[in-house]
Amino acid sequence: MGGGRLSILKVSIEQVKAARALLKWSQNDLAEKSGVSIPTIKRLEASTGPIGGRSETADAIREALEAAGVEFIPENGGGAGVRLKKDKA
Template sequence: MRKSILKVSIRQIKAARALLNWSQEQLAHAAGISIPTIKRLEAQDGQLGGREETAMRILGSMRAAGIEFIDENGDGLGVRLKKPARK
């Protein structure tokens, strides 16, 4: 059984990519990991698994782009795109 990492689901990752209008290739580039790794992870369902370092790179690149992952709070898991900071 694979350990889940930070309770982020594959569906949240896919939703975050959609909000950013990123392809799997763009996510792989931003996270500094291979395209086959992204494809393999997204072919699953459930919690984001794999190596912790890989998951941290994926989540870090998405957070840096403005994604906020929303925990289960009774209303369900979610994801949102933060408003850009005002200058």
């Protein structure tokens, strides 16, 4: 039936900023890790709400943050958020 995710997690700009803060990443760090240009990161982070623009851009940002250990918490009655994954050690 398709190739991949059961549901596409919608990530907000606020979650991206919070995730960067948890990782102590600058906008430049996020641009480097995601392959998204710095001007695009700056433009996106100047807004609020869901990540705008192309879905490929939002996916690249989300995937880079997840690969670094961020978990996105969906809106589930308590508000959307982020956290760092627990070490398995």
